[in-house]
Amino acid sequence: MAEAHQAVAFQFTVTPDGIDLHLCHEALRQIYLSGIHSWKKRFIRFKNGVMTGVYPGSPSGLLVVLVGYMSTTKYAKIDPSLGMFTKLSKHLPISKYVTEEGQRVVGGVLIGTGLWIAVTFVMRNVLKYLLSWHGWMFNRHGSLNLKTKIWLVLVKLFSGPKPMLYSFQSSLPRLPVPPVKDTVRRYLESARPLMDDEQYKRMEGLAKDFEKNLGPRLQWYLKLKSWWASNYVSDWWEEYIYLRGRGPIMVNSNYYAMDFLYVIPTTRQAARAGNSIHAIMMYRRKLDRAQIKPVSLYLLEKRVPLCSAQWERMFNTSRIPGLETDVLQHMNESKHIAVYHKGLFYKVWMFYDGRLLLPREIEQQFERILADKSEPQPGEELLAALTAGDRVPWAKARSQFFSRGKNKQSLDAVEKAAFFVSLDDTEQRYDPENPVQSLDSYGKSLLHGKCHDRWFDKSFNLIVFKNGTMGLNAEHSWADAPVVSHLWEHVLSSDPVRLGYTEDGHCKGNPHPNLLGPQRLQWDIPEEVTSNCQAVISSSLKVAKALADDVDMHIIPFNDFGKGLIKKCKTSPDGFIQIALQLAHFRDKGKFCLTYEASMTRLFREGRTETVRSCTTQTCDFVRAMMNDKREEKLKLLKVAAEKHQDLYRLAMTGDGIDRHLFCLYLVSKYLGEDSAFLKEVLSEPWRLSTSQTPLQQLDLFDLKRHPEFVTSGGGFGPVADDGYGVSYIILGEDLINFHISSKHSSPETDSHRFGSNIRKAMLDILDLFQLDNKANNK
Template sequence: MLAFLARSMARPSSLVKPVALRKLPGRYLAHQEGLPALPVPPLQQTLDRYLLALQPIISEEELSHTKQLVEEFRKPGGVGERLQKSLERRARKHENWLSEWWLKTAYLEYRLPVVVHSSPGVVLPKQDFLDRQGQLRFAAKLIEGVLDFKTMIDNETLPVEYLGGKPLCMNQYYQILASCRIPGPKRDSVVNYAKGKKPSTHITVVHNFQFFELDVYSSDGSPLTTDQIFIQLEKIWNTSLQTNKEPIGILTTNHRNSWAKAYNNLIKDKTNKESVRSIEKSIFTVCLDAPMPRVSDDIYKSRVAAQMLHGGGSRWNSGNRWFDKTLQFIIAEDGSCGLVYEHAPSEGPPLIALVDHVVEYTKKPEMVRSPMVPLPMPKKLRFNITPEIKNDIEKAKQNLNIMVQDLDVKVLVFHHFGKNFPKSEKISPDAFIQIALQLAYHRMYGQVCATYESASLRMFRLGRTDTIRSASIDSTAFVATVDDSGKQDQEKAELLRRATQAHRAYTDLAISGKAIDRHLLGLKLQAIEDLVSMPELFMDTAFAVAMHFNLSTSQVPAKTDCVMCFGPVVPDGYGVCYNPMAEHINFAISAFNSCAETNAAQLAHYLEKALLDMRLLLQSSPRSKL
């Protein structure tokens, strides 16, 4: 039965298609139940792979010390075995042994601001409108496109995605609309209003720091048309022309503990509480931004990336956001547009599938002009600003502006070739790009570093991510040899191929639930839960080095010519996201200005050179049979 269901659910990968008119009840549930549970990898296997992963990034002396700790940890009947058994017991009781832990430790208990430190942005292609009419018309069409996608989610007619012939967990798609993060003193929470007796029927629109509740469904339950939404957006625009309002949204940019305190203070007032609840319950948010400061074409995309991540600071558009909202589309008067999303409910790929659908939708010609039925005025959300709240806003502004000044973002459009070139060499484009990053970093710093690449665990029920560790013994052998004039190109090309194959092999392990990072995290969290004193393995310097990701990277491929961007995860690191198109590659690289050792533009320069040098190597060396 499940096999039949899986076959009947298989569809072409393009999401741009008419929405199925009939609901397929229970299809989502049947699909989810057919997915395997996330396995707990064998302990010995993880410990062996952990030592291999450490080899390129720590000294031999440190490695020999860690080997002793590993031996101690893996002893029969020892602490490792006890924790492994507890973890296996947990896996039998939970739908997914990791997902709840991961949500808490990676997101909800993380106390740094979501802005820059957690929430990714997406830069969409620049639109050619140059005025308010164009901005509002595009925004209206985009809203209609998101509602079209929402219908597929509501009807459970969303095409199931496959990877290597295996169906993927679709749960994240059901978490991204009508959801919001709520700050708490020690741990945040996420609420979702998509289901229940009264599902949300409105979106939030922000213009000039002022928030509006806009109902996007008519009384018969059908979504408003582009024309109708456009008229409503015009009303919002005209009502929000005076800018002397306090930028209440800027509070959401603060450190989570400070924001939790300010939040509780804010919602003491009944009016404020109602307004905040309206934002939280809305399907998504649309931010109608003021135009960005004019910049030259070569840095334009980098500036847009920064706008998507943080809004440019208190003088620009940062007050035009509610950063706790899961999904915020940003459309500026000058044609720059994109989105920012709160990371707790979802990874990038479901967001990008939504983006691909919406961007295609905005290109569709208007079929019918809607008859103009009078629509109610969108509701302005009011806030009573006490001196204490004003003080919280001022503090949040100061902290945000420091953060904005500190973030350096560089968008690189690599024009020389795209994913078609590595494919023509029978090399995985992702592996090729990751090895180029290893080479670029090695040339800049004379060493390799712990590198994180996100791997999807969506082959499993409620799967999130594990880590592909791109710094391997094979990648290190290649980057250490490539600039050695004493070595033949043939040998270098062979080492390059071996490095890409090793990366591909680790990727396959990771997506099939056999990587080391989440397993080690599980053992560590299990020790805390079982009140076992923390094993020395996790107190070791080598473990700290292994978890200090100077390169935090992610491939987020899209049909749309866009790129996702995010901040570094450590003060002396880089965030690197990329979208490999057929004939070019979009990169977004971030670093902190406060770190003297890092420089986003410099890494971009070295990355471009690495990609070109690697192509040259392969072209000058005929393929050998490894």
């Protein structure tokens, strides 16, 4: 494809008669419309900032207070300034310049505004106090005690009308720092089933010594930080767990989300890209205007607000490599996306005539890209492998080869894009005739692709395959999976239903006759230079290929039963699955292991995640009982294990988890130059089973009873330990649970397919304990 013409505002030539000036009216018009668009966005952001800043008060509330106050003082003939002007007139000649009526108006406005500010301040702090209480988490499932009901009424009363996405941010409590004594006790409790008596006695001695001596000193610094910072964990977690990692983020950090499992709305690649990109941009518009509903937990149809801070960097964000640490670069505005197809990079504008492109117009742009038969420039085809390999070589190459000229301009176009799109030249989908291989291939393609056809540093990549299937690959440092999942649910619900396609599979609408085509990005990556950039690209690709080839991915659409039957067992679905994973792992490896289950702490300001250590003494007792004990004993131990798991999950969500606390204590010890044998051992323990549930958050967008075919496959991530498993699962409707299992081929201890079989068997064996078929027959 020839490079698109660049619009110029004016041209001039010097002639014997003087300067001949030619104005391009279309370019000037586009500049004018662009300016209008920018000022509209600034005004909207300013307005949203005001609305959020005064919440749970509102400007309309201020108007009501002023009108009411002024009316009352006027008819009651009360001085609204409460004698303020009389006192000031003794020192300032105010009364000479302000009439008596003017004094009344100004005084009323000042006193009314002060009253409104006071009421808003009280409401906000009462709401903050209410949201600091988490006793509602410990109610028995499906029922609320009187205290919780009163609490819900008060939260509703003090929450104010029509909250926006960020309205609750200033009312959310800070994450508390748990007592060192409690953290040490809970750690020892979690470590007991994984150690023999001698190992446990030694660890207990280290823990008690830490609790008595170094722990209180480190705790003092953490408490100081918790009073000063919005969240005592999140900034350190982002920096040290994500941004300071020097290994590849592909597979090790990035995660993926899948398309619908059973249907593809259209097989036209450009059309699927058109609708999905338009839906994504519409979501961004809502996000910019803070029109997305505040994310919440539901407590018997009542909303409990969660932190929305992670939404701020969803778009226009890239991870920039550094020698010691990466940084996140976020732009306030970006009007284009970056696209990759068959080794070529493009910049595609998303706006024309001051408006967002329509789906058919976006499809038109992608049809032009798909029709391009140009050859990649030297080094261009494999360039994105730099983002898939180790971070230090990428940082050095970026500084040396991409800091000036056309390389810098093109790299800026990629890094400052709203997001990245990869038009994949392979076909992926669920094939009922070959379900195992088709889904495994699909998952691996989304996780790492060819290692050079995704820009892994972008906040997220939209991947559209040749046959119209699509998915996401997301960078992890800026946000956790539920945030990306929220966006993805919006896209999937908008694509086939609200936007739709024509009978021949195109986006609805008509192509634009005057739309400028995509712009080919230009690169200068010569082969023969002193420090060869292509050698760095090849080296990064080699590292990434070895990592990708080692991934053993297996995806199971488990449809034997789902949430519906689990609820009949009067057991938490998440607890049921976690206990099944422990049973499956014991059968798979013949031993228990330290298990990571991700929980969220977004009940607190800027909260991210906490760990639930789901391999407990109670769960281990149940798993051993499954080997030979009687059914009644197994059921008894299962109930105890499920209740213990739920307690741990609640503690993690309400700020009483142990792993983030231990992580921060360890960091403080390093800052102080203090060595702790206890903390060093705790932080070096490998998570050989890492698990996470992907929740379906916007249930109102999907009617799975009427349209069960529009069910997503969820998403997954790579293995955390070299000899361990990564397991992601999503509970869909009443009858389906999708598992995404990853491990490494190089480990002789793991096999994702074998583990998948063990998960299926464990799920069925636990369900059999309840003998639901017998109960139904007896009825």
